[in-house]
Amino acid sequence: MTKIYRKLLAIVTILPSLMGGVGGGSLLTSCYADQGNYDYHDLDAVVIDTTDTGLQREYAIMRFDELDLAPNIRFNGQLANDDGSAPLDYMWTFFSAVSGSTGTAILIDTLGYDRHLKVPITRSGGNYFAQLTVTNRNDGIRYFWRVPVAVSEVFDGGWMAFYERADHPGYADLALIFNPWTKNNANYNRCYTNLYEATNGDQLQGRPIRCFDIAVSLTAGNNYIGLCTDYTLVGVSENGIEKALEFKDFFHQVPAVMKPTWYGQHGSGVMSGQSSEILINDNRVYTNTYTFSPTEGRTTRFSVPKLALGVGELAAWNAEVPATLNYGVVVYDQTYHRFRYAAYNSSQLEEFGEQDLDVAAFDINNTGMTLLMGDWGKGLSEGLGLRPFDYLLMAKGDERYLAVTNFATTTPMDKAIGIALYPLNALCPSIKQATSIASSHVGSFIYYSAGRHVYNFAYDSGLPASVAWTAPSANEEVTCVRIMKYYHGSVYGSGIVPNSDNLVHIATYDATTQQGHLYQYLINPASGILDETTSYDYSIPGRVKDMAWKFSMQ
Numbered sequence: 092m093t094k095i096y097r098k099l100l101a102i103v104t105i106l107p108s109l110m111g112g113v114g115g116g117s118l119l120t121s122c123y124a125d126q127g128n129y130d131y132h133d134l135d136a137v138v139i140d141t142t143d144t145g146l147q148r149e150y151a152i153m154r155f156d157e158l159d160l161a162p163n164i165r166f167n168g169q170l171a172n173d174d175g176s177a178p179l180d181y182m183w184t185f186f187s188a189v190s191g192s193t194g195t196a197i198l199i200d201t202l203g204y205d206r207h208l209k210v211p212i213t214r215s216g217g218n219y220f221a222q223l224t225v226t227n228r229n230d231g232i233r234y235f236w237r238v239p240v241a242v243s244e245v246f247d248g249g250w251m252a253f254y255e256r257a258d259h260p261g262y263a264d265l266a267l268i269f270n271p272w273t274k275n276n277a278n279y280n281r282c283y284t285n286l287y288e289a290t291n292g293d294q295l296q297g298r299p300i301r302c303f304d305i306a307v308s309l310t311a312g313n314n315y316i317g318l319c320t321d322y323t324l325v326g327v328s329e330n331g332i333e334k335a336l337e338f339k340d341f342f343h344q345v346p347a348v349m350k351p352t353w354y355g356q357h358g359s360g361v362m363s364g365q366s367s368e369i370l371i372n373d374n375r376v377y378t379n380t381y382t383f384s385p386t387e388g389r390t391t392r393f394s395v396p397k398l399a400l401g402v403g404e405l406a407a408w409n410a411e412v413p414a415t416l417n418y419g420v421v422v423y424d425q426t427y428h429r430f431r432y433a434a435y436n437s438s439q440l441e442e443f444g445e446q447d448l449d450v451a452a453f454d455i456n457n458t459g460m461t462l463l464m465g466d467w468g469k470g471l472s473e474g475l476g477l478r479p480f481d482y483l484l485m486a487k488g489d490e491r492y493l494a495v496t497n498f499a500t501t502t503p504m505d506k507a508i509g510i511a512l513y514p515l516n517a518l519c520p521s522i523k524q525a526t527s528i529a530s531s532h533v534g535s536f537i538y539y540s541a542g543r544h545v546y547n548f549a550y551d552s553g554l555p556a557s558v559a560w561t562a563p564s565a566n567e568e569v570t571c572v573r574i575m576k577y578y579h580g581s582v583y584g585s586g587i588v589p590n591s592d593n594l595v596h597i598a599t600y601d602a603t604t605q606q607g608h609l610y611q612y613l614i615n616p617a618s619g620i621l622d623e624t625t626s627y628d629y630s631i632p633g634r635v636k637d638m639a640w641k642f643s644m645q
Contacts, residue, residue, distance in 0.1 A: 135227055137179070138165040139236040149239040154216060155283050161207040162236060164225060172206060178228040183208045188218040188239060198292070213289035215331050216243050246330050248274045248589075248643025250611075252571075252598060253302035253318065254633035256285070256294075257605035263299040263320045264288055265332065266631055267641065272611060273575075274643070275589045282609075282629040287318070290332045297322025299636040300407065301354045304329060305368055305381075306579050306642045314642060317368070319354035324370065329642065341370070341379075342393045348373040353407040357421075359414040359477045359580040369409045369420055372396075376405065376433070376440065378420050398439040403427050406462040410498040412578050414478045417502045423462045430455045430496070432503055444504035451507040453494060458509075460485040460492060467578075468530025468537070470499050477580035480510065482530040482537055484522075491515040491522045493537065493550055511550075519548055519556045529572045533592045533616040540569035545597055547619045560597060560612070560621055567599040567608065573638045574614075588640060592616040598635030607631035609638075 140163040152158060164171045164179065171177040183202040202210050208221070222237040250273040252266040264287045270280045287295045297320025304316045315326040315335050326336030339345045350373045357378070358366030367380040375396035403426020410421035419435035431440040446454045463484045470479035478499040485492045495511035515522045521541035528539045535551040538559060548556035562569060575594035577583045583591060590613065597610045611627040614620065 134232075135178075135229055136165070136167050137225060137227055137232075137234050139163075139223065139225060139234055140165055141236070146238070149241070150221075151241040151243065152212060154242050155211050155213060155281070155289075157209060157211050158202075158221060158240065159209045160221060160223070160238070161209075162223065164206055180204070180226040180228060181206050182224045182226075184222050184224070185212065185214065185219055185240070186222070188220050212240070212242055214242055215290060215333060218242075246332065246641065249641050250596060251302050251304070251316070251639050251641050252596075252609055252631055252635045253299040253637045253639075254598075254607060254631055254635040255298050256633040257607070258632065259294060261298060262294045262296055263318065263636075264295060264633065265302065265316075265318065265327075266609070266629075267332075268609065268611075268627075268629060270611075270627055272590050272594055272613070272627065273640070275587075280627070284630075284632055286332045287327065287334075290327075291334045295320060295323075295325065300351065301637050302639050303354060303356065303368075304639065304642040305356050305366075306582060316641070317354050319351050319370075321351065323349060324351050324354055324372075340392075342377075344395065346372055346375070346396075352405070353409065355409050355411050356578060357409060357411060357413065357419065359412050359578065367419065368393075369411075371405050371407070371409070371422070374405055375399070376420060376422055378433070380419070380436065395438070397433050397437075399431075400439075401427070402431060402440055408462055408465050408483075410467075410481050410496070412467045412477060412479050413498045414476065414580070415498075415500055415502070418498060421498050425461055428458045428460055430458075430508075434503075441503070443508065444506065446509065447506035451509045452512040453509040455496065455509045458485065458494070460487045460494070463525070464528055466528055466530040466537070468532050469535060470497065470532075472532065477578070477583055479532055482528070484515075484525060484528050484539070489516075489523065491519070491525075493548075513550050515548075518554070519546065521546075522556075526568070526570055527572045529574045529595070531574060531592065531616065531619060532576050534619055536619045538572045538574070538595065538619065540572050540597075543567050543569060543599070545569055545572055545595075549618075559619060560610075560623075562599050562608075564599075564601060566601045566603045568602070569597060570600050570607075571598040571635045571638055572596070575640065577640050577642070579642075582642070587643070595619075595621065596638050598631065598638060600634040607633050607635055609635065 166177045182204055185200040185202050219240045220237045221240050225234045250268040256262050256264050264285045266284045268282050269277055271277050299320055301319045314329045318325050323338045325334055328335050338349055353371040355369045357369050367378045370377040377393040377396050379391050379393045381391045403424050406423040406425050419433045421432045423430050433440050463486055465481055465483040467479040468482045472478045481496045483494045485494050493513040496508055497510050501508050524541040525539045528537055530537045536547055536549045539546050543562035544558050545560040546556040547559040573596045575590050577588045593616050595612050595614050600607045609629045609631050612621040
């Protein structure tokens with residue numbers, strides 16, 4: 092038996108000169124003689140045994156993969172794995188294997204307090220150690236075992252869902268989904284949730300408005316994703332979801348009030364560098380005609396807001412995919428019921444030319460309607476020339492309309508920009524309760540959601556809308572519907588977007604269980620009929636507000 096002893100020896104040292112005592116600075120000491128008083132104590136034998144456990148010398152995993160480690164623990168020669176009476180405490184930690192690490196890399200994560208570790212690893216890509224500490228409560232002695240873990244991550248394509256967290260109302264987070272339908276050449280099926288907090292260590296304040304991956308560079312791979320809430324706008328790295336830009340970093344001159352209501356982009360991506368990102372903040376319109384550096388990424392920022400004389404409350408919308416240089420931004424004035432535009436590099440929102448109502452379906456300068464939501468869809472597109480129309484759900488009192496505008500090929504002085512107006516109340520069940528719409532770029536139909544249903548409305552047919560899909564649970568409400576497509580003409584028209592126009596994403600939320608779902612179905616791109624024989628179903632920990640494809644040059 093291994094022994095340990097403690098020798099009792101006391102030495103008292105007194106410095107009188109420091110205490111105002113006996114002078115002369117003499118040093119007096121007193122000690123107890125060694126009387127051979129030894130206290131012997133048996134040392135418990137604790138062994139962390141990895142023999143025949145299948146444990147590896149090192150691990151290489153993808154971020155968010157599960158790390159499963161279960162060494163054997165022997166206490167005084169006996170296997171103590173499941174022995175609750177053994178006086179042993181366990182703690183697993185995870186930390187960087189690189190000395191001199193900075194930022195989030197220096198954090199030490201505690202992964203668990205059981206002998207058997209089985210948890211997903213959320214740390215960003217890098218080299219780490221997973222370490223088990225076993226503490227003997229009898230004597231406080233600790234025993235260690237560690238193993239190298241290489242974590243890799245490249246989120247190079249997939250589907251994003253931007254949601255308000257059920258466990259933290261008023262805060263947003265991001266999910267990424269990878270499967271053979273949303274990522275070319277993928278042979279796996281994964282759903283990562285709460286990515287923002289897991290990566291950055293804090294929560295994203297505000298309810299979600301928009302997530303958007305703007306393809307500034309088609310080759311360099313250092314684009315960022317914009318995450319806009321009703322509190323802030325941040326930019327996260329495309330391949331790691333690490334926060335790269337705070338609200339102030341988007342501007343040359345930071346606005347006094349931080350109150351975003353919309354974030355998007357403008358242009359088809361093939362207009363000789365004239366594409367831009369758009370922000371409506373505190374009812375002011377900002378644009379950034381971005382340029383790109385292979386080493387620095389985006390090198391431009393939002394400048395001063397557009398001058399907006401005679402402009403009221405702006406809708407949470409902008410025309411995103413014009414293929415003409417006649418517009419730098421197109422927005423909608425809810426107060427005066429009219430569209431306004433600014434030319435490229437112009438500092439002022441301006442009025443459109445007078446419309447000819449013998450040709451135009453409605454007057455874009457005086458619609459008499461409130462814009463509720465919109466999407467771009469079927470237009471004049473051919474090949475790589477993405478020239479869609481905007482399909483807008485609009486309200487006039489209790490009446491609902493589908494307004495179709497052409498900002499893709501017109502000029503501000505064209506007299507028939509409003510090309511169609513469809514009354515919806517008689518043809519579209521529950522249209523006044525609509526929560527989301529998605530417009531096909533191939534077929535003449537839109538999806539709209541209301542309650543637990545998704546409806547298919549073929550607007551040119553004159554027929555009533557039909558139920559395209561119903562949520563499996565009576566308590567699920569459809570919160571967001573999106574068709575697989577992408578604004579960038581070269582990317583969209585080259586077949587890079589997987590299942591472009593052939594895939595619908597449907598997000599629901601059950602308030603009674605506080606559980607969200609995201610369903611995916613292949614569709615007929617011309618008719619919108621869903622193929623319900625196969626699908627994907629993912630659990631989302633919140634209410635999805637927006638969804639979008641994450642750019643990838645696969």
